[in-house]
Every structure is written in structure tokens, then in C-alpha cells.
Amino acid sequence: MNALAGSMSALIAQSAPSLASAADMLSTIGLYHYLVVACAMFALGVIGFLSRRNLIIMFLCTELMLQGASLALIAFSRYWFNHTGEVFVIFVLTVAAAEAAMALALVVLLYRKRETLDALAWSSMRG
Amino acid sequence: MIDVWRTTLGFTATLAQDAVHTGAGAVGAIPHGGGFFFLALLLPALSVVLCGVYAALGVKSKLPAWTTVVCLTLAFITILVGYIQLGPDSPRIAFGFHWFNLSWGSAPGQSLVADFALYIDGLSLLWMLFVTGLGALIALYSSEYMAGDKGYARYFAAFSLFVFTMSCLVLGDNLLFMFLGWEGVGLCSYLLIGHNYKKPSAVAAAKKAFIVNRIGDFGLIVGLMLTFVKFGALRYEDIFAQVDAMRASGVDIPMSIKVIPLLFMAGAFGKSAQLPLYVWLPDAMEGPTPVSALIHAATMVTAGVYLIARTMPLFTLNPDALATVAWVGGLTALFSATIGMAVFDIKRVMAYSTVSQLGYMFLGLGALSASGAAYHVFTHAFFKASLFLSCGAVMHGFAGQLDLRKLSGLAKLPGWRITAFTMLVGCLCLSGFPFTSGFFSKDMIIAEAFVTPGPGYQALGIIALITAGMTAYYAFRVFFRVFLGPVEFEPGEEYTPGEHAHDDHAVDDGQDTTAHASFHPHAPGVAINLVLTLLAIGALAAAAPYFMHKEHGGWVGAMTHGSTAAIAEESQTIFTAHTGAGAVEHVADEETLSILGMTVPHVAMYFISSGFAIVGLALAWVLHMTGRRSAASAPVADALKRALGPVGVWAEHKWYVDELYDWLLRKPLRVLAWIFAYIDMLFVDGLVSLAGVGPRILGWIIRPSQSGALQGYAAGMAAGMILFLLMLWVML
Numbered sequence: 001m002n003a004l005a006g007s008m009s010a011l012i013a014q015s016a017p018s019l020a021s022a023a024d025m026l027s028t029i030g031l032y033h034y035l036v037v038a039c040a041m042f043a044l045g046v047i048g049f050l051s052r053r054n055l056i057i058m059f060l061c062t063e064l065m066l067q068g069a070s071l072a073l074i075a076f077s078r079y080w081f082n083h084t085g086e087v088f089v090i091f092v093l094t095v096a097a098a099e100a101a102m103a104l105a106l107v108v109l110l111y112r113k114r115e116t117l118d119a120l121a122w123s124s125m126r127g
Numbered sequence: 128m129i130d131v132w133r134t135t136l137g138f139t140a141t142l143a144q145d146a147v148h149t150g151a152g153a154v155g156a157i158p159h160g161g162g163f164f165f166l167a168l169l170l171p172a173l174s175v176v177l178c179g180v181y182a183a184l185g186v187k188s189k190l191p192a193w194t195t196v197v198c199l200t201l202a203f204i205t206i207l208v209g210y211i212q213l214g215p216d217s218p219r220i221a222f223g224f225h226w227f228n229l230s231w232g233s234a235p236g237q238s239l240v241a242d243f244a245l246y247i248d249g250l251s252l253l254w255m256l257f258v259t260g261l262g263a264l265i266a267l268y269s270s271e272y273m274a275g276d277k278g279y280a281r282y283f284a285a286f287s288l289f290v291f292t293m294s295c296l297v298l299g300d301n302l303l304f305m306f307l308g309w310e311g312v313g314l315c316s317y318l319l320i321g322h323n324y325k326k327p328s329a330v331a332a333a334k335k336a337f338i339v340n341r342i343g344d345f346g347l348i349v350g351l352m353l354t355f356v357k358f359g360a361l362r363y364e365d366i367f368a369q370v371d372a373m374r375a376s377g378v379d380i381p382m383s384i385k386v387i388p389l390l391f392m393a394g395a396f397g398k399s400a401q402l403p404l405y406v407w408l409p410d411a412m413e414g415p416t417p418v419s420a421l422i423h424a425a426t427m428v429t430a431g432v433y434l435i436a437r438t439m440p441l442f443t444l445n446p447d448a449l450a451t452v453a454w455v456g457g458l459t460a461l462f463s464a465t466i467g468m469a470v471f472d473i474k475r476v477m478a479y480s481t482v483s484q485l486g487y488m489f490l491g492l493g494a495l496s497a498s499g500a501a502y503h504v505f506t507h508a509f510f511k512a513s514l515f516l517s518c519g520a521v522m523h524g525f526a527g528q529l530d531l532r533k534l535s536g537l538a539k540l541p542g543w544r545i546t547a548f549t550m551l552v553g554c555l556c557l558s559g560f561p562f563t564s565g566f567f568s569k570d571m572i573i574a575e576a577f578v579t580p581g582p583g584y585q586a587l588g589i590i591a592l593i594t595a596g597m598t599a600y601y602a603f604r605v606f607f608r609v610f611l612g613p614v615e616f617e618p619g620e621e622y623t624p625g626e627h628a629h630d631d632h633a634v635d636d637g638q639d640t641t642a643h644a645s646f647h648p649h650a651p652g653v654a655i656n657l658v659l660t661l662l663a664i665g666a667l668a669a670a671a672p673y674f675m676h677k678e679h680g681g682w683v684g685a686m687t688h689g690s691t692a693a694i695a696e697e698s699q700t701i702f703t704a705h706t707g708a709g710a711v712e713h714v715a716d717e718e719t720l721s722i723l724g725m726t727v728p729h730v731a732m733y734f735i736s737s738g739f740a741i742v743g744l745a746l747a748w749v750l751h752m753t754g755r756r757s758a759a760s761a762p763v764a765d766a767l768k769r770a771l772g773p774v775g776v777w778a779e780h781k782w783y784v785d786e787l788y789d790w791l792l793r794k795p796l797r798v799l800a801w802i803f804a805y806i807d808m809l810f811v812d813g814l815v816s817l818a819g820v821g822p823r824i825l826g827w828i829i830r831p832s833q834s835g836a837l838q839g840y841a842a843g844m845a846a847g848m849i850l851f852l853l854m855l856w857v858m859l
Contacts (some may be wrong), residue, residue, distance in 0.1 A: 040196040046845055127833030
């Protein structure tokens with residue numbers, strides 16, 4: 001996943017040559033740092049989702065991925081001095097709140113059916 | 128009067144077109160007029176529409192019958208008035224409207240003209256007189272016979288449609304119009320044979336009639352096309368003008384034209400039930416008896432005779448075609464007479480006798496005696512209708528009983544005298560008993576067969592004479608068995624004990640003469656007796672026209688001489704020219720010919736044929752009346768049948784012709800159908816199945832990738848996203 005984050009940052013560096021040099025990026029907290037944190041959050045979310053089988057943990061991991069993406073949006077928004085990303089994030093948060101309510105309710109229902117939170121208990125779609 | 132009718136019918140508009148049409152027509156030798164003849168077409172058509180409406184409304188009364196009777200009577204009166212107005216000697220064309228008028232160039236033969244026009248001459252008038260006249264009478268008979276039938280209105284709609292299409296066939300002024308009627312009568316025949324469509328045997332018989340007719344019709348269609356290709360015209364007038372020119376110029380007739388009469392002949396043999404294609408007619412007796420009388424005895428089956436008489440000029444171009452017609456006719460007459468002698472169903476006997484008599488008519492045509500053939504059609508229409516309707520009365524009264532071994536002595540039952548009398552008249556005419564109508568008409572044909580110098584015609588004459596004796600035998604076999612002898616009867620299959628199906632008009636005799644004490648046959652009512660009497664009188668009176676005119680063949684001869692069939696009598700030399708040998712010409716110089724030393728062949732034939740008829744009749748008496756004590760057995764006839772051994776059994780089974788056709792045609796076709804069905808199943812269906820098998824195999828291969836585990840799908844998504852980003856990176 002670090003490789004992924006690295007490749008992403010490399011991608012950004014490539015596509016935006018007008019960004020400040022690497023030394024400047026290390027000396028002050030800039031876009032680069034935010035993006036690294038965002039990628040780390042997203043990567044942790046993906047890893048958590050893939051490795052854990054508890055439904056609640058898996059749900060939390062999806063939230064983590066969502067927050068990572070939101071952080072990246074805000075960072076870009078700040079960088080370009082417009083509010084598009086921030087407005088977008090407000091919408092995302094709103095939807096995520098609604099979604100969280102539903103998802104937790106779903107988890108409760110799923111638990112009632114199988115008396116377990118193991119995701120593998122719900123593998124009846126096997127081909 | 129004609130003008131008044133024209134105006135009322137709106138034919139004034141077409142009169143103006145008449146002038147134009149005559150101008151446009153290249154030949155146009157025949158005067159136009161007689162537009163009121165369209166009434167004879169419109170009245171049956173009106174009756175069809177009305178009966179259709181009654182059927183839709185569910186009318187339960189006898190209204191359809193009366194509508195049909197009135198319309199057909201009016202049509203008959205129209206024809207009669209037309210006959211009186213025009214006379215037989217003046218052919219007319221009554222123009223209705225342009226039906227087909229296509230052209231694709233200005234050269235001759237580059238246009239197809241077929242008008243809705245009527246060709247009115249002696250031949251079509253003769254046919255129309257008995258089609259409409261007998262149609263009206265038999266509709267009247269049906270009004271009683273069909274009473275209580277669920278399809279009463281449907282029956283009369285089809286009946287009227289038959290008269291309409293038959294009128295189209297007879298009156299049409301071109302081959303296409305004739306063909307419209309030709310197919311129309313085939314359809315009506317199908318509908319009426321299958322009238323009782325819940326009975327499997329009736330449905331099978333209807334299909335058989337339609338399909339066998341189709342074989343002949345194929346020949347007719349090809350002949351029609353070939354006529355158009357060769358003559359560039361479909362109107363009789365145009366075709367015959369060219370034929371006359373061809374004959375006058377004496378050019379060699381090309382093979383492609385000589386084939387035309389042979390093709391027409393195939394159509395005629397199908398419709399008129401001649402030798403290879405006769406099998407449908409006996410089965411057509413499944414239909415209601417009045418239908419058998421009108422369509423399958425008196426009118427429709429004579430359409431083939433009409434076709435050949437009408438297109439006689441074409442036939443004179445090919446003497447071989449005429450000889451074929453004569454030979455097929457003669458052999459059919461003999462062959463079906465042998466079956467008629469053996470079967471026990473009285474309606475079947477009459478059916479085979481119809482086939483046999485039609486054979487005589489074709490023999491007459493082939494022997495260049497169109498007037499003889501037409502006269503036999505005319506007399507046969509009356510006496511055979513009389514015979515069939517008498518059989519129908521028996522069938523109606525005895526709950527469908529038709530077996531002559533189960534009916535006996537009906538003449539002695541009260542209320543059955545008229546039926547017995549009309550049956551006797553019919554049998555006398557059919558057997559050619561001296562001075563009956565059948566005697567004169569059959570005589571003309573047989574005499575002509577002897578004196579016409581065609582190939583083997585002498586032998587045909589002898590065959591015709593033997594058949595005449597056989598005819599007398601089988602006709603009186605029925606009469607002696609059913610109407611004379613001890614009184615004894617059994618009800619037929621329609622009888623249900625304790626219930627009388629149509630008892631409302633029954634005249635119960637009150638006699639309990641049989642074991643079936645509860646069964647009372649009901650004698651025919653007023654309508655049936657009236658029609659039977661009229662037909663018997665007609666059958667007897669049909670002898671009168673023979674003496675009504677000075678011309679050879681009497682009134683009917685005069686009618687045909689004024690038509691396109693006249694050419695037959697005029698061209699007696701065609702066989703001479705054909706054979707090249709010193710065959711004798713006759714016609715005017717009948718003195719040069721003689722039979723038994725008598726110089727007039729017809730007079731000689733009077734004695735010979737009446738001799739054969741009386742011998743046949745006497746034979747029937749000896750075999751079926753001497754020593755008969757019961758209905759079921761006639762000792763002499765049974766003894767003779769035992770003596771004959773298998774021959775009698777073969778004849779009773781109709782010489783196994785149906786079985787032969789089944790084995791030769793239906794079985795191979797069925798095998799072929801199986802083969803095709805398997806090809807369809809294995810190859811055509813196989814290809815389609817193959818298209819379905821591919822995706823199923825693919826699915827079977829990739830199905831395990833669906834594990835059902837949530838993480839598995841998520842990993843797939845993540846992997847997909849990484850792959851996507853990698854590709855993006857590589858590409859940028």
C-alpha cells in the first residue's frame with residue numbers, strides 16, 4: 001500500500017510540475033503532507049476491510065476510506081483556493097451520516113439472523 | 128325490359144364502357160349485351176350475405192332456407208328470361224367492369240386483360256338453367272332435410288355460395304374468371320362435405336376431396352398460364368379466334384400448344400372424378416345428402432365436362448388429347464360400375480354410378496359429341512338428383528340407415544310410395560330403359576363412340592355398352608333390395624331408443640313389423656315429397672328436348688351448336704387427318720356408316736342399348752328377387768358371390784384402390800416427412816442448441832470465481848482499482 005501511496009504522489013508530482021520542490025515540501029506542511037495522510041487513511045481502510053471479518057470493523061474501515069478521500073478533496077480545495085472540494089465534502093459527510101445510520105441498522109439485523117458478526121456467515125452467493 | 132333492369136342495377140354506366148371496350152378489343156366479333164345476367168350472380172351472392180347475417184345473429188327459424196330458395200328461384204327466372212330473350216344461337220358478352228387490365232408494352236401478348244364479364248351462349252345458358260333450377264329445388268328439399276341441424280344458416284350460406292361460384296365458373300368470359308369459380312366450387316364442396324365438422328370421417332372426406340382436387344387444379348393452373356403465354360390472351364373470344372386462324376392456316380401445331388388441352392384435362396379429371404383422381408367422390412357422400420345431390424352429382428362434378436366443352440377448339444388442335452379423354456372416360460365408366468355393383472351402402476352405389484356416368488360424358492366429349500355429353504349432363508342432373516334425394520329421404524326416415532341389407536320392402540310402407548316412385552323413375556333413367564331420358568342421352572354417346580374414327584373407339588363403344596348393362600344391374604339391385612321384397616328394416620346409427628330426433632313432421636305408420644318395435648321410421652314430409660315429385664317429372668320430361676328441335680341432338684344439341692363446343696361436330700375429320708389412314712368421315716353423310724346394317728347409327732343403337740339395359744334389369748331381378756325371404760340375404764346373389772370367390776370381395780373393397788394410393792403415395796410421403804422431421808430436429812435444431820451450449824460451458828468455467836465471501840469481492844475491487852491506476856500511470 002505504501003507503494004501505492006508513493007506511486008500516487010509520484011503521479012501528482014509528475015502531473016503538476018509547478019509544485020514546490022521536494023525540499024520545500026519537507027520544510028513546511030503543504031499539500032504533499034495532507035495527501036500522504038489521506039492516502040494512508042484510505043490504504044488503512046482498504047487493508048482493514050480486506051483483512052477483518054467483523055462486520056462492524058469492516059463498516060468502520062469503509063468510513064476510514066471515505067474520510068481519506070474527503071481529506072484529499074479538502075487539501076486540493078485549499079491548494080487551488082476554491083471551495084468546490086469543501087462543499088463536496090460537506091455533502092459527502094451528510095450522505096455518510098445517513099449511510100452510517102442505515103448500515104448500523106443493517107448490521108444489527110444481520111446479527112439477529114445469524115447470531116454472529118462474521119462476514120463469512122453471509123456467503124450464500126457462492127457460484 | 129332489359130333496359131329497365133340495366134338501369135335499376137346501375138349497368139347504365141358500364142354500357143358506355145361497352146362501346147369503348149368493343150373498340151379496344153382486337154377481335155370483338157361477339158355483340159355485347161345482356162347485362163341483366165349479372166342478376167343471376169348477384170342474387171346467390173345476396174343470399175350468401177343474408178345467410179351469413181342470420182348465422183351471426185343465431186336465427187333459429189327456417190328463414191335462411193326461404194331466403195336461399197327465393198334468391199335461387201329468382202336467379203333461375205332471370206336465366207329463363209334471358210334464354211327466351213336471347214335464344215341459344217346468339218352468343219353475347221355482358222360486360223361488368225375491368226377486373227385485370229395490365230400491360231407492359233404495346234405488342235400483342237404484352238397485356239393481361241381479364242374483365243368481369245359474362246359469356247352467354249347456348250352452353251352457359253344450358254348449364255345455368257339446371258344449376259339455378261336444381262339449386263332452388265334442392266334448397267327447398269334441404270329446408271326440411273336439414274331441419275334441426277345446428278349449422279342451418281351456415282349450410283345455406285355455403286349452399287348459396289356454391290351456386291354463386293358455379294355461376295362464375297359457367298358464365299365467366301375468360302379463363303381467369305372461370306378459374307375463380309372453379310376454385311370457389313372446390314371450396315364450397317369442402318365446406319359442405321365437412322358440414323358436420325365434429326365427425327372425423329366427414330372432416331377426412333372433406334380434406335380428401337380438397338387435396339385430390341388440388342392435384343387436378345395444378346394441371347389446370349399450369350394450362351392456364353401456358354395458354355396466356357402462347358396466345359397472349361385469357362378471353363375465350365380472343366383465344367378461339369387465334370385457334371381458328373391456326374387451324375385455317377394449316378400450320379403445324381407446336382408441342383407447347385398441344386400440351387394445353389392435356390393440362391386442362393387434368394383439371395377436369397380432378398373436378399369430375401375421373402380415373403386416377405376419382406377417389407374423393409365416393410367419400411364426399413359424408414356430406415348432407417342434398418349436397419351430394421346438387422354438388423357431387425348434378426352440377427359441380429360436371430364442371431370438368433363444361434370446361435372441355437367450352438375449350439373444345441383447343442382440344443381439336445390435339446387429337447391425342449381427345450382420344451385420352453374418351454379412353455379415360457370409358458374406362459372410368461366401366462371401373463366404377465364394377466364397384467357400384469358390389470358395395471352395400473346405397474349412397475355409395477349412387478356415388479360410383481355418378482363417377483361412371485361422368486365417364487360416359489367424357490367418352491361423349493372424346494367421341495366429338497359435345498351435344499351428347501351435354502345432353503347426358505342435363506338428363507343425369509335430373510335423374511341423379513332424384514335418386515340421391517330419394518336415398519336421402521330413406522336415410523332421413525330411417526335414422527341414417529343406408530345399408531341395403533338392412534332395408535327392404537319400403538314401397539309397401541305407407542307414406543313411402545312417392546319416394547319409391549321417384550326412385551323407380553331415377554333407376555329407369557339411370558339404366559337407360561327405353562324411352563326414358565337416360566336412354567336417349569346415353570344412346571347418343573354410345574352411337575358416336577362407334578362411328579367416330581378415333582383410335583380404338585369401337586372397343587370403347589363395346590365397353591360403354593357393357594357398362595350400360597352393369598348400370599341397369601346395380602341401379603335395380605338397389606331398388607329391388609330396398610323398395611321391394613319383404614317389409615323389414617333396422618334403424619341406422621343416428622337412432623337413439625326412446626327418442627325421435629326430428630319427429631315434428633313425422634308421419635308415423637303405426638306398424639311394428641320388425642324386432643325394433645320402438646322404432647318408427649318417419650315418412651318424408653311435404654317439402655321432400657314435392658321436390659322428389661318435381662325432380663321425377665323433370666327426369667322423365669328430360670327426354671322431351673330430344674324431340675324438341677329438328678337438329679341432331681334435339682334442343683340440347685341446338686344449345687351446344689350455338690356455342691364454342693360446336694367445333695367438335697364440325698371437325699369430325701381431325702382423327703382422319705391425324706391417323707392419315709383411309710378412315711371414314713361422317714357428320715353429314717351418315718348414310719355411309721352403319722351399325723347392324725342400319726344406316727342411322729342412333730336408331731340402331733336404340734335397339735342394342737335397350738337390349739343391354741333390359742338384360743341388366745332382368746339380371747338384377749333374378750339375383751335379388753328370386754327366393755328372397757329377408758332383407759339381409761338374396762340367395763341367388765349370395766350364391767353367385769360365393770362362386771366368384773375373391774373377385775366379389777375385391778370389388779366390395781373398391782378394388783383396394785384407396786389402400787393402393789395409401790401404400791404408393793401416402794406412406795412414402797409420410798416416410799419423407801419423418802426424414803425431414805429428423806433433419807429438422809438434428810441439424811436445424813442442433814445448430815440452435817449449439818449456440819446455447821457455448822455460453823453454458825463458459826459459465827461453468829468461470830463460475831468458481833464467485834466465492835460468495837464479502838472479502839473476496841472487495842479484494843477483486845481493490846485489485847481492479849490498482850490495475851486501473853497502473854494502466855493510467857503507464858499510459859501517462
